[in-house]
Each structure stands twice: as C-alpha cells, then as structure tokens.
Amino acid sequence: MKSTHDAPGRRERKLRQMMEHIAGTAATLFESLSYESVTMERIAEEADVAKRTLYNHFPTKEAVLAYWIDAELKRDLASLQSSIARCRTFRSRITCVLRASADWCEKHPDHLMAYLRHRLLGAGTRGPQEARSDSSDIALVWQQLIAGGQQTGEISKESPADQLATWFHHLYLGALLRWLHTPGLSLEGEFRSITKLFIEGAAAKRSSTAAH
Structure with missing residues (x-):
C-alpha cells in the first residue's frame, strides 16, 4: 500500500x-x-x-509582483554566497549584498514602488498563500550577517540580531524610497550612507583601559 x-x-x-x-x-x-x-x-x-x-x-496584482521579486532575490542571493564568503568583514559582506540589490533595483525602478507599497502596507497581514520561504527574505540575510558580525566582535551584542536586522531593514527600505523619489541620487551611495550610519551606531564598543 x-x-x-x-x-x-x-x-x-x-x-x-x-x-x-x-x-x-x-x-x-x-x-x-x-x-x-x-x-x-x-x-x-x-x-x-x-x-x-x-x-x-x-489576491492582488501587487502580491504577484512581490512573489516574483522575492523569487528573483532568492536566486540572486544564492549566487552571491561564494562572494560573501570571501569577504573578511561585516561591512564588506553587507556591502556585497547591497551592491547586488542596487544593480537589480536600478534595472527595475518601475516595479519597486508597487513592491514596497505592498510590503509596507501588508506587513504582518500576509495570508498563507503569500508566505515566503525564509531564505528569500532579505531581512533574514541582514540577520545572518549581523549575527556573524556579533560573533566576530564587529557588532555589539547589546541588542539581538533579529532586532538589529529589523532596524537595518527599515534603513534599507528608506534608502530605496528616497532614491525612488529623488532624481539623480546614487542608490549605491544611499546604501553606503545607511551602512555607515548602522555600523557606527551598532559597532561593538571597545572597553577603555586605565592610563596608568
């Protein structure tokens, strides 16, 4: 049987x-x-x-678009694994992912606003039919990279990796929205700025030693 x-x-x-x-x-x-x-x-x-x-x-055209973009993201992230593995620091690893993201976004600007609108408005309300595999979610990539940075002592452990990843993801989405609304901006430049802001805020603090 x-x-x-x-x-x-x-x-x-x-x-x-x-x-x-x-x-x-x-x-x-x-x-x-x-x-x-x-x-x-x-x-x-x-x-x-x-x-x-x-x-x-x-249920909506935006949901179809989001599923497609997430699938593209999953494929691109899989192809980046070897490049990420060769990076020696948290900054270089997250820059590698952001550079690939900027390259894709610059080729598909007309799709991004609808995608971001769908993701922002639908946060926490997606049904089972819209659920994505974790590996396709770029927020999980931030979490994995941040956790790695915490293990190497580059990122502070004062906040959990998932919380820091959420904060960085908001910076990421904000950079995309600013780029979409401001002609002439460099998306890679925006991503460099949020990376600098995040690292300077979340960097592990070195304990000072007595001067005597």
Whole structure:
C-alpha cells in the first residue's frame, strides 16, 4: 500500500509550481508591457488559469509582483554566497549584498514602488498563500550577517540580531524610497550612507583601559 505521508509534500510542490508559473507569466507581461497596464485578467489569460485560481493564489496584482521579486532575490542571493564568503568583514559582506540589490533595483525602478507599497502596507497581514520561504527574505540575510558580525566582535551584542536586522531593514527600505523619489541620487551611495550610519551606531564598543 502506498504511503500517504508525502501527500502534503506533493501538494506543496504543486502549489509552488502553480505560483511560480503564474508569477513567471506575470513577470513576462510586466517586462514586455508595463506593470501598470497589466491586469489580473490578462495574467490569468496568459497563464491559462481560471481567474478564481489566480485570486486563490494571489489576491492582488501587487502580491504577484512581490512573489516574483522575492523569487528573483532568492536566486540572486544564492549566487552571491561564494562572494560573501570571501569577504573578511561585516561591512564588506553587507556591502556585497547591497551592491547586488542596487544593480537589480536600478534595472527595475518601475516595479519597486508597487513592491514596497505592498510590503509596507501588508506587513504582518500576509495570508498563507503569500508566505515566503525564509531564505528569500532579505531581512533574514541582514540577520545572518549581523549575527556573524556579533560573533566576530564587529557588532555589539547589546541588542539581538533579529532586532538589529529589523532596524537595518527599515534603513534599507528608506534608502530605496528616497532614491525612488529623488532624481539623480546614487542608490549605491544611499546604501553606503545607511551602512555607515548602522555600523557606527551598532559597532561593538571597545572597553577603555586605565592610563596608568
């Protein structure tokens, strides 16, 4: 008799495959046309799925966009692992990730505002259909890098890594919003500024020794 223990795993794979298919189809439309001009009905038509199926997986167009961008992020972060591993300091490791982020963002500025709006307004309210794997969330990358910096003594341990990661993520989102709203700004320059601000604020303090 065939075991049914792997049934949830099969269902999860099918769900992921369907979401990837829909998001991939939508991404092609966003890139070939424009994000604003693409409707949910057009996505359903091009993906060859019923509108009800589409809305069961993604309640809004912004949710489709966010899923695609998160998948892009996950792929890019995976390809960065060897480069990050060669970096010797916390600053160089986080700069490596930010440089890659700036490169992607500069190629997709038209998508970013809708993505940021969706993430900021939907914080803490996403349903299961919008849940992301932890490895695709850049906030988790900040947490991992900060925890590493704490282990090497570069970052203070006064606050837990997850709290510091949340604060840095807010700086990151703020830099993106400022760049999107201010013509002529360098995104890499904005990222350098928030990195400097964060490191100077969170750096481990060296204990002073007596002068005698």
